[in-house]
Amino acid sequence: MNLARFARRRYTPGATPIEPMPHLTKALGGPELFIKRDDLLGLTGGGNKTRKLEFLVADALAQGADTLITVGAVQSNHCRLTLAAAVREGLKCRLVLEQRVPDSYDKTASGNNFLFDLLGVEAVTVVALGDDLQAAMEKIAADLAAEGRRGYIIPGGGSNPLGALGYVACAEEILQQSFADGVAFDRIVVASGSAGTHAGIVAGLIGNSAGIPVTGVNVRRPRAEQEANVLRLAREVAALAGVVPEITPAAIECRDEWVGPGYSLPTEEMVEAVRLFASLEGVLLDPVYTGKAAAGLIGMVRSGEIHADERVLFVHTGGSPALYAYQPLFTGDAAF
Structure with missing residues (x-):
């Protein structure tokens, strides 16, 4: 290797x-x-998501992205770290949060939800368990493209x-x-x-x-x-x-x-x-x-x-x- x-x-x-x-x-x-x-x-x-993001963000930058788009559960560590990587690189970040437990999202909750706001997430989309997560991220990318921006989609967990x-x-x-x-x-x-x-x-x-x-x-x-x-x-x-x-x-x-x-x-x-x-x-x-x-x-x-x-x-x-x-x-x- x-x-x-x-x-x-x-x-x-x-x-x-x-x-x-x-x-x-x-x-x-x-x-x-x-x-x-x-x-x-x-x-x-x-x-652990930091190790994955080292390769994924390098690819995003090579493609000229200005916004990282990713998905995770409520309280997602991966979403926190993707947002942190965006901040480090001077990029924007949009998150899709999946409620794997019904009604579990609380914008005012502590933990990672608090950090999403503190780190300056551009937008959070909350979806239900079973929703098409890829489609949700692709819609965000399309909306950005309509504004003349370029989103880079990172799968859940960077996996x-x-x-x-x-x-x-x-x-x-x-x-x-x-x-x-x-x-x-x-x-x-x-x-x-x-x-x-x-x-x-x-x-x-x-x-x-x-x-x-x-x-x-x-x-x-x-x-x-x-x-x-x-x-x-x-x-x-x-x-x-x-x-x-x-x-x-x-x-x-x-x-x-x-x-x-x-x-x-x-x-x-x-x-x-x-x-x-x-x-x-x-x-x-x-x-x-x-x-x-x-x-x-x-x-x-x-x-x-x-x-x-x-x-x-x-x-x-x-x-x-x-x-x-x-x-x-x-x-x-x-x-x-």
């Missing part, structure tokens, strides 16, 4: 750290746990082959850090949502013959559906990046036991995981993605599926600004 041939904006100086989690390791009785701090990536509030290159690059970064620190990982665990992060890591590891399995913890879809999504995108980004080995279904594992009642809906396991990471390691997770992924990690350790002698890397994909919109869950003022 030669990722240098792709245009890229840089929003983060250097690599994000890999840190040991000794207190959580002790509390769970092993395995040896580490965390990749992609919550410390550049742009407002950090998070197309170009965006997923960000996590092919991350996989290479992890391997370089692993070698430099003399720490070999037996498994990587990551939240699996729009599929770009999960697919990019898999493609990057296979492209480097790393032999490290990746376990994705679903935040929305059933296992079979999500595994098909990740496999498709992993193959597409592998073709784009020039990964030679074939990516087979055996390389894709997506676990759906910790989704709970649905996307963004809380679970007791998620609340426990958020509390454990905060109180034991001083790390803030979010309730929608990393909280459920961490619940999956903890559950697999407790069940013995992840063995006590393993060395496991948890990829923290960010999202903590959304935590403040869920405060009642952690103060005992809300029930499940």
Whole structure:
């Protein structure tokens, strides 16, 4: 692979750290746990979408775009970071927010909704679950074109082959850090949502013959559906990046036991995981993605599926600004 041939904006100086989690390791009785701090990536509030946007925004600029258009759920981390990238580049940004839970959008809510306004979003369009999101973004692009402007559409999560290159690059970064620190990982665990992060890591590891399995913890879809999504995108980004080995279904594992009642809906396991990471390691997770992924990690350790002698890397994909919109869950003022 030669990722240098792709245009890229840089929003983060250097690599994000890999840190040991000794207190959580002790509390769970092993395995040896580490965390990749992609919550410390550049742009407002950090998070995994920053890596994808480095490639996507470079393409937008090359095409002469003056406005970024994207879609996400209410409290979308991806929308926050796309808006932040637009601010950094002197572009405008328009958002389409999908109410995956009916009547869940509140313009005055805390968390990312507050940040949309603070960062100066040009317009927000709110749609219902099941609406044609691509059509909604294309309408915005057409409206801009009628004004003599040029919009650039970024898919949800930045999860197309170009965006997923960000996590092919991350996989290479992890391997370089692993070698430099003399720490070999037996498994990587990551939240699996729009599929770009999960697919990019898999493609990057296979492209480097790393032999490290990746376990994705679903935040929305059933296992079979999500595994098909990740496999498709992993193959597409592998073709784009020039990964030679074939990516087979055996390389894709997506676990759906910790989704709970649905996307963004809380679970007791998620609340426990958020509390454990905060109180034991001083790390803030979010309730929608990393909280459920961490619940999956903890559950697999407790069940013995992840063995006590393993060395496991948890990829923290960010999202903590959304935590403040869920405060009642952690103060005992809300029930499940």
